[in-house]
Amino acid sequence: MKHAFIALTIIALHLVALQTFAQNTSVRIALLKYNGGGDWYANPTSLPNLVEYCNRNINTLIFAEPSTAEVGSKEIFSYPFLHMTGHGNVIFSDQEAKNLRQYLMNGGFLHIDDNFGLDPFVRREMKKVFPDFEWVELPPSHAIFKKPYQFAEGLPKIHEHDNKPPQAFAIFINDRMVCLYTYESDLGDGWEDPEVHHDSADTHLKALKMGANIMHFVFTQ
Numbered sequence: 001m002k003h004a005f006i007a008l009t010i011i012a013l014h015l016v017a018l019q020t021f022a023q024n025t026s027v028r029i030a031l032l033k034y035n036g037g038g039d040w041y042a043n044p045t046s047l048p049n050l051v052e053y054c055n056r057n058i059n060t061l062i063f064a065e066p067s068t069a070e071v072g073s074k075e076i077f078s079y080p081f082l083h084m085t086g087h088g089n090v091i092f093s094d095q096e097a098k099n100l101r102q103y104l105m106n107g108g109f110l111h112i113d114d115n116f117g118l119d120p121f122v123r124r125e126m127k128k129v130f131p132d133f134e135w136v137e138l139p140p141s142h143a144i145f146k147k148p149y150q151f152a153e154g155l156p157k158i159h160e161h162d163n164k165p166p167q168a169f170a171i172f173i174n175d176r177m178v179c180l181y182t183y184e185s186d187l188g189d190g191w192e193d194p195e196v197h198h199d200s201a202d203t204h205l206k207a208l209k210m211g212a213n214i215m216h217f218v219f220t221q
Helices: 002-021 046-057 074-078 094-105 119-129 187-191 201-220
Strands: 030-033 067-070 081-086 109-114 167-173 176-183
Touching (some): 030 074, 067 074, 081 201, 094 119, 094 167, 094 176, 187 201
Parallel strands (some): 030 067, 030 081
Antiparallel strands (some): 167 176
């Protein structure tokens, strides 16, 4: 009974999120707080800047100030979109992994942005969430790179880390993308106030446009 209620709640919240493109409805998104010692709080200006850009340019109606939600809390079920970032270790307890799996399987969406150094921990901990699922690399032809802005070569490179190409990986459940992992791109740094990382106006805008594509895809897929 409890699981059915949670499922209906997430479905309802997802429908509310879809209305942000058509009606005078606001939706909240959240930064995911996790354990393990990694700096989940990195890039404090990134999400507010992305929200402001999306609201101004692609007609979303997202609350200006993102919330913070702990991965093991039922609070995550209040948000159709969660963002996760950081540089260091991530640890999901069994309960947290189960909670996140339930959230994703019942309509929620998680965007993970590698802020350098997150990769081995993300891959390890997401295996706890979905032991039987594999990451699927998204080709440049995927819809997430097409609307509302065109990225002909796929995920853009914002900051250099290990001289590796940027890659976008996803987890799908019944053909629905539930998790997007952006690797070797560093979108979150690009969303931050330009003076934080001394990004050019073009780099800042490119990152924001890719972020807008993610939001558009999440709320319309």
